[in-house]
Amino acid sequence: KITLFWFRRDLRLHDNAGLYYALRSGNLVVPVFIFDKTILDDLDNKEDKRLTFIHQNILAIQKELQTVGSDILTFYGHPTDVWKELSEKYNIAEVFTNTDYEPYANERDTAVAKILRAQNAELKAYKDQVIFEKKEILSGQNTPYTVFTPYSRMWREKCNDFYLSSYPNKKYFENFLKWSGSTIPTLQTMGFKSTDTDFPSSKISAELLENYEKARDFPAMEGTSRIGIHLRFGTVSIRELARFAKKHSNLYLNELIWREFYQQILSNFPHVGKGKAFRAPYDDINWGYDKDAFQKWCDGKTGYPLVDAGMRQMNAIGFMHNRVRMVVASFLAKHLLLNWRLGEAYFAEKLLDYDLAANNGGWQWAVGSGTDAAPYFRIFNPEAQARKFDPKEEYIKKWVPEYGTDEYPEPMVDHKMARERCLREYKKALDRS
Numbered sequence: 001k002i003t004l005f006w007f008r009r010d011l012r013l014h015d016n017a018g019l020y021y022a023l024r025s026g027n028l029v030v031p032v033f034i035f036d037k038t039i040l041d042d043l044d045n046k047e048d049k050r051l052t053f054i055h056q057n058i059l060a061i062q063k064e065l066q067t068v069g070s071d072i073l074t075f076y077g078h079p080t081d082v083w084k085e086l087s088e089k090y091n092i093a094e095v096f097t098n099t100d101y102e103p104y105a106n107e108r109d110t111a112v113a114k115i116l117r118a119q120n121a122e123l124k125a126y127k128d129q130v131i132f133e134k135k136e137i138l139s140g141q142n143t144p145y146t147v148f149t150p151y152s153r154m155w156r157e158k159c160n161d162f163y164l165s166s167y168p169n170k171k172y173f174e175n176f177l178k179w180s181g182s183t184i185p186t187l188q189t190m191g192f193k194s195t196d197t198d199f200p201s202s203k204i205s206a207e208l209l210e211n212y213e214k215a216r217d218f219p220a221m222e223g224t225s226r227i228g229i230h231l232r233f234g235t236v237s238i239r240e241l242a243r244f245a246k247k248h249s250n251l252y253l254n255e256l257i258w259r260e261f262y263q264q265i266l267s268n269f270p271h272v273g274k275g276k277a278f279r280a281p282y283d284d285i286n287w288g289y290d291k292d293a294f295q296k297w298c299d300g301k302t303g304y305p306l307v308d309a310g311m312r313q314m315n316a317i318g319f320m321h322n323r324v325r326m327v328v329a330s331f332l333a334k335h336l337l338l339n340w341r342l343g344e345a346y347f348a349e350k351l352l353d354y355d356l357a358a359n360n361g362g363w364q365w366a367v368g369s370g371t372d373a374a375p376y377f378r379i380f381n382p383e384a385q386a387r388k389f390d391p392k393e394e395y396i397k398k399w400v401p402e403y404g405t406d407e408y409p410e411p412m413v414d415h416k417m418a419r420e421r422c423l424r425e426y427k428k429a430l431d432r433s
């Protein structure tokens with residue numbers, strides 16, 4: 001009998017919970033990765049940077065496995081088909097993996113578990129992506145928190161060294177099955193092209209975290225860690241990162257807690273992952289759809305320089321600074337009154353660090369429909385935000401070189417008019433409830 005370990009959003013051999021339990025299961029372990037056709041068929045952009053990132057990391061894992069005489073089995077297909085084939089072909093004892101909390105992943109894993117069960121094999125999923133999952137941090141009434149501050153207080157109270165300690169995978173590397181000769185499909189064979197993206201590093205310095213509080217709100221500075229993509233695909237361990245944060249920056253740790261807060265919101269209130277507002281009355285707002293206006297927002301041609309700089313940064317490099325994400329999201333929903341799901345989907349397509357829970361949480365926060373909602377009548381003034389957070393216009397000039405010339409467009413909407421229109425439309429919907 002063999003044991004398999006299925007990599008998904010946990011692309012590392014070290015401090016990997018599910019892999020650790022697989023290596024200690026008593027059977028030799030074969031690692032598996034599936035380029036998931038169900039997901040890839042939905043990607044219109046055939047030069048998706050994230051796929052290049054995944055592919056590079058699978059190659060790196062293979063290289064590391066080869067140093068201990070092992071290899072990785074890779075497939076391109078629908079996971080249910082792949083597991084059906086594998087479970088019929090091999091005598092599988094167990095399949096180990098790490099829990100993925102997104103709605104699609106839940107459904108996929110339920111289906112795979114059923115296929116495996118039919119062959120007397122079990123799918124075993126472990127917590128690896130977060131320090132605390134789903135129902136581990138509950139209020140006194142045993143209900144999930146829907147406000148961040150008390151959640152974070154409880155999170156910190158519960159988070160001791162036990163939860164932050166790493167899994168010593170390396171000690172058990174001799175339990176990988178010794179074999180070789182696996183070929184990893186190229187991106188071309190899957191209909192994609194690789195990109196020459198300069199991905200952010202997975203290593204961050206103590207100095208960055210020590211300056212984080214001062215620098216993190218200014219988009220022109222390199223003041224944040226840009227580690228999102230590594231958290232998304234598991235090329236860093238959250239335990240290691242949280243330990244480092246605890247040592248060097250309380251505020252940075254707070255951001256990691258925000259990440260877990262939104263993950264538990266998605267797990268406990270799955271309607272937010274299915275196109276619904278966290279607060280139902282916000283679904284009654286008369287959201288519009290204006291193709292031209294949406295296109296101007298996407299292209300960074302709104303005539304509001306901070307908004308335009310943010311959108312162009314994301315279009316060019318797949319990253320946008322958090323402060324600017326808040327401003328562009330608010331602009332789409334409140335200034336343009338366009339359906340925020342359009343913006344949410346556009347971010348999903350472009351961001352290297354795209355994560356359903358954090359993206360949805362960020363959008364609903366900006367719209368006012370989410371947890372921790374600021375009162376809806378607080379509407380960001382994009383010009384005031386620019387003066388405050390990009391006072392020397394360095395960020396703006398970097399991404400909008402024609403700013404200040406005749407080529408730069410006039411504002412597509414007047415701030416005062418847009419503000420009043422937004423308040424009117426929000427009030428109409430919210431007064432009804």
Ligand code: FAD
Nearest residue numbers: 224225226227228255259322325353354355358359362363
């Ligand atoms: P740092 O400031 O260095 O923070 C470190 C890590 O903490 C981040 O990588 C992230 O994992 C976590 N984090 C920080 N802020 C938040 C937050 N507000 N909510 C949840 N986690 C946070 N974050 C994503 O990871 N994926 C998304 O798809 C995403 N979409 C967003 C959409 C909108 C409209 C908004 C307002 C925010 C969104 N965020 C998202 C949150 C935040 O903007 C990014 O996590 C952050 O900008 C990533 O840059 P960084 O890695 O340099 O962050």
